[in-house]
Amino acid sequence: MSPSTDRPAAAPRSAFPLWLIVACGCLIAALNFGPRSSMGFYLTPITMERGWSRETFALAMAWQNLLWGVGATFFGGFADRWGTAKTLTLGAGLYAAGILAMGWAPTPAAFHAAGMLVGFGVAGCSFGIVMGAFGRVVRPEQRTLVFGFATAAGSFGQFFFAPVTQGLITDLGWHASLYVLAALMGLIPLLAIPLRGASAVHTGVERDQSVLEAFREALGHRSFRLLVAGFFVCGFQVAFITTHFPAYLNDLGLDPKWGIVALMLIGAFNIVGSLGAGILGMRMPKRWLLALIYAGRSLVVTVFLLVPASPVTVVIFAALMGVLWLSTVPPTNALVALMFGTRWFAMLGGMVFFSHQIGSFLGVWLGGVIYDRTHSYDPVWWMGVALGLFAALVHLPIREAPIDRAPRGLPQAAE
Template identity: 50%
Template sequence: MAVTTELRPSSGLGTWRTPLVIIICGCAIALLSFGPRSSLGFFVQPMSREFAWGRDVFGLALALQNLLWGLGQPIAGAIADRFGILRVMIVGALLYAAGLLLMRYSTAPLSLDLGAGVLIGFGLSGCSFNLVLSAFSKLLPVEKRGIALGAGTAAGSFGQFLFAPFGVAMIDNFGWQAALTVFALLMLLIVPLSLAIATPPSTSSNEPVGDQQSFKTALAEAFGHRSYVLLVLGFFTCGFQLAFITVHLPAYLADRGVSSQTGGWVVAAIGLFNIIGSLSVGWLQNKYPKRYILSLIYFTRALAIVAFISFPITTFSAIMFGAISGLTWLSTVPPTSALVALMFGTKWFATLYGFAFVSHQVGGFLGVWLGGIVFEQFGSYTPIWWLSILFGVLSALINLPIVEQPVARPVAQPA
């Protein structure tokens, strides 16, 4: 993996980008980009009441968001790998802000789908923590990557911790329209922060001879590699569970008499404890096999759901579920991204991790969409909870056969 060439700052950025500056600014971007989208579940009830929408309407919009975030990720990753991350980040932040503003002025399902679904979905593909992790992998030395990947993921969780109670307070005191407007303005902060994590364009002149791999060759190599395919399949479950819980948990708790304020703190607890989980996994993955860590995460999450839905819902049990879920929430991301970098290097990292993220977001689309449909049909989320448990167990098993070593590549022989 060519690290030394990637660490050189581009000519227009100077030498101010130390590893600490890169990590701090990247974490700030992850915090800002992940915060609002993790709080959108709190807008389901006030917007549905105002416009007489069923939960399937809001569910479809956020399902589209998850799907387009996933589908746009490998495209954004390929552009970032080829031309640098900066321009992708700026466009993504502007789309994100525009989507939040359009959502604020939505009065019909179609405009909600366009704002909350299309614009925010594509915006996230350009400015979310996925590209931050790619920048960390390209700009930081190997010995700093593990903890940096954990920190970047944890920062997204801290955004969830901050924005969940903040969003609830804004909705309760100023209305959901004001809350979305403030969220949109905050997204514009990503533009100046992205200067710190700008990566140079990929050209043949700054790559070692052995690393001059084409886009098509990289894709063929990855999807012909059994361990990568298993990793991608397992990541589907992560998206299904996280998206379903993010969007439908606040309404699920409200249906059982839990106040919106408590629901806000449950989501905040997920974000807070995910900081612990992500940082811990970022450190543990340097000591233990990543496939075992992933398997344990998926199995623990399945057990937590079983316990949560099997006993009466109280404030204590809800917050405990949030805490346990938080420990396993985005902690799948550091080992997943590290395995991609380990298997294939960093040249096409954003692209290959982007395709893994497609699987994650297809799962997210189904989790949100099916959650809304099942509730409207049966008046209950129970079938989706049990489907989440089944997927968790299957992913725990799928990750066990992964081989943790660089892909074998033919070595050019001298003439």
């Protein structure tokens, strides 16, 4: 690769310093991920007031996750073509509208539609869009670390919003608390201003591509398909825990405060895990790092299920799971950028994330369905364990290198 592609051309064209771009992007990631990760606190008050089953609530959250995945690819392509700041602003507006609709929805169908709108809005201002901007203004060897900062910021949002959301529900009621969260989305367009200079710039590739060419190239690449398969598992595991863990602890007879404590600890320790993954991803093969993370999750869940539940085991589980929580994101996104460059990075990252959100849909929905049928979450926990081992294995054959691109008009070399 020539020196000109070592450092993306977008960096000197930005009107804002790198530290400001990273700081604002991290704040956006926290504002985006915090309210979304706190939705599990609404399960009990909404289902009790509306008289709905847990499956009804879970299906709305499942649709939310699925539309987040669908939107990630769409908004990723929109950001690559039209600009990061415009995308973040549009996403924030849809996110706020969806949250408001959740507070109004009088029927399960309306509540599910609101969940879809939230999911689409989250996609438009998620850390995947932020990472697309980051990827164009930092050196390739620094991307994993900077992606770790963005992921850690999202985790801080989870840590911060868990007690804030529960406090708002207690003090204002669940309806009014949703209105407050919707209002906070108005900060995102302001924070997006410094990121506008990093959008729609052709950088880091030997040649430009159309959207369809980028799609075909990625789907024809074996290592990309393996990455997609592995990230499905990540979504299944984390979405199930985020949505159902507070209710699971209540079913075990533990004080509801431990659900708040657990989500706070997961968010806090994932700051460590995300930054650690960013650092380790610069020093060891990313595929090995991902395999260790997924195997570690399966081990932690297995031990947690086999020992008697108590506040102590909840704290230990949350801390360990927090370290492994979204630490998959920095190496996964770094591999996408390494394989294909940054021209369509946000869109291709969105394709990987779509797989993550299919897993999220199934994890959340099956959690509600199986609980309503069996009055137990155990079958879904064990599914997550098996899938974690599967993910650990599929990452090992991934090839960590830029894709071999033949000159135009010639067939691409087989991998």
